[in-house]
Amino acid sequence: MSTNPWGQFKDDVIRALDGALSRLGWAVSVPLDATLEEPPDPKLGDIATRICFDLAKLHRKSPAVLAAELGKEVRPEGLVERVEVAGNYVNFFVDISRLAELTLQTIEKDDRSYGCSDVGQGKKVLIEHTSVNPTKPLHIGHGRNAVIGDVMARLLRALGYQVEVHNYIDDMGRQVAETLLAYRLIKEKPKAKFDHMLGLIYSDMHGRIEREPELEEEVRKILARLEQGTGVDPKQARRLSEKCVRANLETTDRLGISYDVLVWESDLVRSGILGETLQKLKDTKYLVEGTGEYAGALVLKLSDFGLEDKVLVRSDGTAVYTMRDIAYQLWKFGKTEVELKFRLHSRRPDGTRTYTTSQRGRINKRFGRADMVINVVGAEQKFPQEVVFNSLRVLGLEREYENSYHLAYEHVWLPSGRFSGRKGTWIGFTVDDVIEEAVARSRAVVEEHAPGASESFKRRAAEFVGVGAVRYSLISTSPEKRITFKWEEALSFERNSGPAVQYSHARACSILRKAKTVEFKPVDGAFKLPQEQRLVKLLAKFPQAIQEAGLRRQPHLLALYAAELAVAFNSFYEVAPVIEAETPELRDARLRLVNGVRVVLRNALELMGIKAPERM
RNA sequence: GGGCCCGUAGUCUAGCCUGGAUAGGACAUGAGCCUGCGGAGCUUAGGACUCGGGUUCAAAUCCCGACGGGCCCGCCA
Numbered sequence: 001m002s003t004n005p006w007g008q009f010k011d012d013v014i015r016a017l018d019g020a021l022s023r024l025g026w027a028v029s030v031p032l033d034a035t036l037e038e039p040p041d042p043k044l045g046d047i048a049t050r051i052c053f054d055l056a057k058l059h060r061k062s063p064a065v066l067a068a069e070l071g072k073e074v075r076p077e078g079l080v081e082r083v084e085v086a087g088n089y090v091n092f093f094v095d096i097s098r099l100a101e102l103t104l105q106t107i108e109k110d111d112r113s114y115g116c117s118d119v120g121q122g123k124k125v126l127i128e129h130t131s132v133n134p135t136k137p138l139h140i141g142h143g144r145n146a147v148i149g150d151v152m153a154r155l156l157r158a159l160g161y162q163v164e165v166h167n168y169i170d171d172m173g174r175q176v177a178e179t180l181l182a183y184r185l186i187k188e189k190p191k192a193k194f195d196h197m198l199g200l201i202y203s204d205m206h207g208r209i210e211r212e213p214e215l216e217e218e219v220r221k222i223l224a225r226l227e228q229g230t231g232v233d234p235k236q237a238r239r240l241s242e243k244c245v246r247a248n249l250e251t252t253d254r255l256g257i258s259y260d261v262l263v264w265e266s267d268l269v270r271s272g273i274l275g276e277t278l279q280k281l282k283d284t285k286y287l288v289e290g291t292g293e294y295a296g297a298l299v300l301k302l303s304d305f306g307l308e309d310k311v312l313v314r315s316d317g318t319a320v321y322t323m324r325d326i327a328y329q330l331w332k333f334g335k336t337e338v339e340l341k342f343r344l345h346s347r348r349p350d351g352t353r354t355y356t357t358s359q360r361g362r363i364n365k366r367f368g369r370a371d372m373v374i375n376v377v378g379a380e381q382k383f384p385q386e387v388v389f390n391s392l393r394v395l396g397l398e399r400e401y402e403n404s405y406h407l408a409y410e411h412v413w414l415p416s417g418r419f420s421g422r423k424g425t426w427i428g429f430t431v432d433d434v435i436e437e438a439v440a441r442s443r444a445v446v447e448e449h450a451p452g453a454s455e456s457f458k459r460r461a462a463e464f465v466g467v468g469a470v471r472y473s474l475i476s477t478s479p480e481k482r483i484t485f486k487w488e489e490a491l492s493f494e495r496n497s498g499p500a501v502q503y504s505h506a507r508a509c510s511i512l513r514k515a516k517t518v519e520f521k522p523v524d525g526a527f528k529l530p531q532e533q534r535l536v537k538l539l540a541k542f543p544q545a546i547q548e549a550g551l552r553r554q555p556h557l558l559a560l561y562a563a564e565l566a567v568a569f570n571s572f573y574e575v576a577p578v579i580e581a582e583t584p585e586l587r588d589a590r591l592r593l594v595n596g597v598r599v600v601l602r603n604a605l606e607l608m609g610i611k612a613p614e615r616m
Numbered sequence: 617g618g619g620c621c622c623g624u625a626g627u628c629u630a631g632c633c634u635g636g637a638u639a640g641g642a643c644a645u646g647a648g649c650c651u652g653c654g655g656a657g658c659u660u661a662g663g664a665c666u667c668g669g670g671u672u673c674a675a676a677u678c679c680c681g682a683c684g685g686g687c688c689c690g691c692c693a
């Protein structure tokens with residue numbers, strides 16, 4: 001049985017088309033599936049071919065004439081019910097009964113795995129996301145990064161990949177140094193969650209550092225000691241960072257995001273991996289002693305790859321950030337001799353065991369060694385990411401280069417402008433704040449809809465609706481577009497929102513609950529309404545929707561699909577009584593359809609990391 | 617100076633990779649639909665491809681050039 005009903009219909013179209021073309025003796029130069037498209041109106045057909053435009057050149061006849069000839073020659077087979085010619089197009093109509101039966105049977109059989117496939121079978125993909133400096137709470141912009149990464153991880157798992165999620169913690173950067181200084185100097189600390197408190201004292205201290213040169217000097221000293229690993233500073237920085245990360249993880253837990261591994265910059269640096277990577281690069285002709293203004297530094301020459309040169313080691317012997325990223329990227333692919341050491345960091349509420357790099361840990365060869373690497377990193381870092389990826393080519397790792405992806409996303413803005421840690425414009429827009437507000441607003445709506453429900457139900461419902469709204473709003477826009485955060489948009493409960501999809505799911509569940517049992521009888525020709533047929537087709541397309549979203553690394557496509565299905569279900573609901581259907585046969589068929597919608601909405605919601613409630 | 621990304625109705629957004637039929641959807645606005653399986657709903661009306669050129673039988677889509685917004689080009693991260 002096919003696990004991709006619409007794909008099967010497409011294959012049947014191609015076979016029918018191919019048969020007709022060969023009977024006519026018409027040669028074509030393009031792959032047939034590239035000539036297929038969806039007609040603008042379902043009345044015209046379900047799949048169209050525009051091949052007659054191509055044929056027109058060879059045959060010196062008008063596309064319309066060719067379409068008429070071709071249309072006559074096509075013999076419907078499989079899921080293709082009939083063919084119509086309209087102008088320059090040959091349009092294929094799906095046999096809706098057979099498609100419905102195939103789709104519903106597949107859904108009923110596969111259930112939770114409907115939509116999944118095995119295109120990534122045997123391949124491991126490593127996704128790095130979040131990677132926030134451990135000196136502050138996550139604001140909603142970090143939330144976008146984390147949710148994009150998390151949905152990618154879920155999508156790729158559904159495609160059969162083995163997925164490992166990393167969160168990289170830079171505990172050696174300037175922000176950590178400044179925060180450590182602030183932590184020491186500011187005695188009266190604001191009473192807040194640890195990461196919020198750090199964020200507040202950091203923005204406080206940053207202004208002072210700019211005004212007072214001796215503080216700037218102190219930051220530089222701390223930074224140097226972090227680099228060298230000497231004295232108490234590195235230990236304290238790590239401790240502070242640890243506490244901050246634990247607080248950050250509470251936030252991501254609440255969003256339903258988990259990590260397999262936390263990788264600490266200090267562990268990476270002290271593992272010896274940098275030295276190894278540096279030596280490897282030195283052995284190539286691309287890493288050279290700088291000249292002129294770069295005298296004393298080591299410069300990676302990338303002009304062969306169409307990139308500007310990049311200093312990797314400063315004249316004082318310290319490595320720049322990008323150098324560390326290169327070493328990390330090599331490790332991700334299992335291309336370093338040096339092994340990192342790991343220990344269990346924590347068990348998350350969803351059951352995930354999160355591991356962490358650690359000096360005192362053990363080598364664990366199940367981590368890393370990926371076939372594909374996806375870094376969810378802001379679009380402004382395109383150049384450094386290119387440097388990292390091209391370093392792989394420098395080392396002769398062409399395959400690894402080709403399997404390195406920068407999932408670039410634009411930042412979230414406030415109506416007043418950019419987020420700034422220094423200016424503290426994030427205050428009030430942390431993920432914690434936004435979820436809090438979202439849950440409060442959902443609570444009011446839940447109260448309205450289920451006044452008689454128990455307190456614990458209302459609390460749970462408000463939580464999953466609020467979180468669903470926030471997550472949906474963060475992934476529903478294509479990553480390369482900037483989002484301007486607005487409360488009324490992020491927390492929308494109306495259609496085209498997370499809660500709207502949840503609502504449709506709950507409604508489907510409600511119908512099935514009322515109906516008590518579903519008879520799995522053949523649907524035959526039951527689905528006559530356009531609303532029913534549209535649902536069948538959408539359900540059939542779910543596996544393709546997942547593949548597109550996953551393989552193109554465009555998680556927003558999944559959100560759009562889910563919203564489309566939810567809206568289509570609402571339209572169906574208005575016109576098609578299920579339990580009180582005109583005949584028992586129709587009732588059974590519609591119940592199967594509703595059940596199919598339920599399964600697909602649930603699977604789609606779970607892929608988005610949003611709870612699929614049976615009641616709300 | 618060089619490079620990258622974005623520009624679609626009052627607002628937000630899909631489509632651009634791979635050119636093809638009346639550019640899809642949402643919010644807001646106007647008009648309808650509630651004694652109905654959950655109205656967080658449905659139906660319906662009006663409204664958009666930034667601008668010029670070019671390629672093509674055909675351009676929102678490809679190419680060139682403007683314009684507007686953002687970003688990168690650091691021995692910062």
